[in-house]
Amino acid sequence: MALLELEKVEARYGPIRALHGVSLSVEEGQAVSLLGANGAGKTTTLRSISGTVRSTGDIAFASKRIAGRAPESIARLGIAHVPEGRGVYAELTVWENVLLGGSVRRERRAIKRDAEAALAHFPRIDSRRKQQAGTLSGGEQQMLALARALVARPRLLMLDEPSLGLAPTAVQEFYRVVRHLNQEQGLTVLVVEQNARIALASTQHAYVLEVGRVAMSGPSDELSRDEGVRASYLGY
């Protein structure tokens, strides 16, 4: 049984259907990319999983049905969703942002320890923990959002377009940490990306969405080698 399983998930924004029955699964310990053009339904898929968009169909996480639950209770089951635009609290300090990642947990000392450990992945923001998070650059805010998500000790980490608006070196640095978390620490990752090249290089499996449906899927290295797939779906 996969850690996360979506079965014919449909979602709509008002009259507009964004997902026309998406089925996918993520195994424990796996890193999976969700690729596709703008408007293909990648973000909506993540939102359906985290409960911030209403959906129909089956979503199961760790063998529990989670479709229809409130976002906060889904988060408490162990899903950390780093939304598009990062969702950093600009008014709060870097350290406060990271601590808030531990809101789903109880043990205060362990939360502080994990907050230290999470920041240690990113020396650039670690040295600025007393600053307002709004003063960080886009890349640094993305790192902060990831560090904050880690403090929840999630079983599944979902990242929505983390490379968006980032300098190429920041993208590389960010994905180096993601690969480390997945390969060395066994964290399960589901990442939505426009930048297919970096996503495929950092994951084992990939799904390509097209207008709200899964158009194709397979091992990441096979997809990235396939000229036809690259030309028609991935644009590089």
Place this chain on the structure above:
Amino acid sequence: MTEFFQYVVVGLANGGVYATLALALVLIHRATGIVNFAQGEMGMFCTFIAWTLITHHGVPYWGAFFLTLLIAFFGGAATYKVVIQPLSRTGELTVVMATIALLIILNGLAGWIWAPDVKFLRSPSPFPPGDHFDVGGVIVNKQDLTVIVISLICVALVFLFFRFTRLGLQMRASAVGPATSRLLGIRVAMMLGIGWGMAAMLSAVSGMLAASQLELDPNFMLIVLTYAFAAAVLGGIDSPVGSVVGAFIIGIGISLLSGYASSFLGTELQLPLSLAVLMLVLVVRPAGLFGQVVVRRV
């Protein structure tokens, strides 16, 4: 000069009463994005509860004080859950209208329960009314001093709570980013309910302190609300520090005004004049004295 300081001391005691209520207004505005016009009446209603506990049930003052705070907390949280939260989807204007309705309901209810005759709530101070210190000719009334100390303690506790506790941090987070907070597993609705409960507690403190200086009738908090609202706006409606500083400025300002100007202006002009000054300040500094500028980069 002695006269001047005398007015300042008197003003500080009023400032403390306004500060607790102004802080309550700011808490609600930050959390829910609206002005709670019923904030003063919530304090008024709680003060009557305290009076009933003391007068009819023989509860000692401090027992009644803390019991009232407890009742205030649950009353405030219930108000959020039953009235504000269900309406919040319909827009801010609806919620503001609801708080005005609440103001009228609480006012009428208090008049109906506690017949309109004037009542008195004793001062929290252990000192008799005339007891005072004499500081170089300035008379510092011990009862006024008690009011100042209690209000400052309450304000300090609120600041420490938000600054240093985990719950306080989660409440601040819920106020500035509710959607993000839910993704982090924070129960935002519960945080807002707690915020309304805390604001009600502050209003109750404000009411009980005000009642020790004024007569207790269903309308006694309306004037306090006006000044507290002015203080919150003066400080910058989203700035807790600003609201407290604003409250003391207004308390002292009114005291000076009535001290020096009442001989030729009369007491009727106190309220309009102080609000006119407030408007002038806002014309110069629309964000208020402590209006916060948040640095953002995208």
